[in-house]
Amino acid sequence: MVGITVVTGAAGALGRAVLAELTGRGGTVVAMDRPGAPLDEVGGWDGVRAIGVDLADRASVRDAWKQADEFGTPSGLVALAGGFTPGSLADLDEDTFAGLWEGNVSTLLWSAQQAAARMPRGSSVVTVGSKTAVSGKAPVGHAASKAAVVRITELLADELRPAGIRVNAVLPSVLDTPANRSWMSPELAGKAVSTEAVARVIGFLLSDDAAPISGARIPVYGDA
Numbered sequence: 001m002v003g004i005t006v007v008t009g010a011a012g013a014l015g016r017a018v019l020a021e022l023t024g025r026g027g028t029v030v031a032m033d034r035p036g037a038p039l040d041e042v043g044g045w046d047g048v049r050a051i052g053v054d055l056a057d058r059a060s061v062r063d064a065w066k067q068a069d070e071f072g073t074p075s076g077l078v079a080l081a082g083g084f085t086p087g088s089l090a091d092l093d094e095d096t097f098a099g100l101w102e103g104n105v106s107t108l109l110w111s112a113q114q115a116a117a118r119m120p121r122g123s124s125v126v127t128v129g130s131k132t133a134v135s136g137k138a139p140v141g142h143a144a145s146k147a148a149v150v151r152i153t154e155l156l157a158d159e160l161r162p163a164g165i166r167v168n169a170v171l172p173s174v175l176d177t178p179a180n181r182s183w184m185s186p187e188l189a190g191k192a193v194s195t196e197a198v199a200r201v202i203g204f205l206l207s208d209d210a211a212p213i214s215g216a217r218i219p220v221y222g223d224a
Helices: 013-024 037-043 058-071 094-116 140-163 186-191 195-206
Strands: 004-008 028-033 048-052 074-079 124-128 166-172 217-220
Touching (some): 004 058, 004 094, 013 028, 013 037, 058 094, 094 124, 124 195, 140 166, 166 195
Parallel strands (some): 028 048, 074 124, 124 166
16 A cells, blocks of 8 residues: 555664655655654655654654644554663663653554554554564563563554554564664674665555555564
8 A cells, every 4th residue: 555654763774764665665754753853854855744753752642643634644654763772680770661661662552543543444554573572682671662562563453453454563683774883793784684674574564465464573683
């Protein structure tokens, strides 16, 4: 389904790849992210309409979606907004955990709530979990919040199935981004998955070709 897609966290590395993929398919994208120069930049791309918003705040998200209504009815939501904070159990504190929960879980719930109230049958929601949400060693706070994203995806797939709205998650391992390359070893960098490759998977999940798929966890691990 080519139409209007809302992408949250759109000004980040993966967000930019998704914007390029979707506009390249002829769609219009509403890019939502925190206000600032990165969002202003992508808002200047052909086929992109930018809206600044605090994605962890329900009222702010509601207002942003009201602005997005001016562009038409959305047929897709790509919930990319999220964050990562390293640390062991001993390192975890209230502020860190609250930030991870708001950044990874609240941003998804409030956007999905608005999307579900607007989307017609045949629409699609794509969320971003993590390989560490389902297996392997990981910082406990981040992995727990991403595990919640995966479970929310499954719950939303069940709840929205009668309305004809599909909900699926992609589970990256290590993405090849400038920020990640700043700390990755050359060996790990060679295994990292490109944002463009993940964007193509997301584009497929939004498309009519993925009509039979809902409630799935799609691993996009590559070799990492």
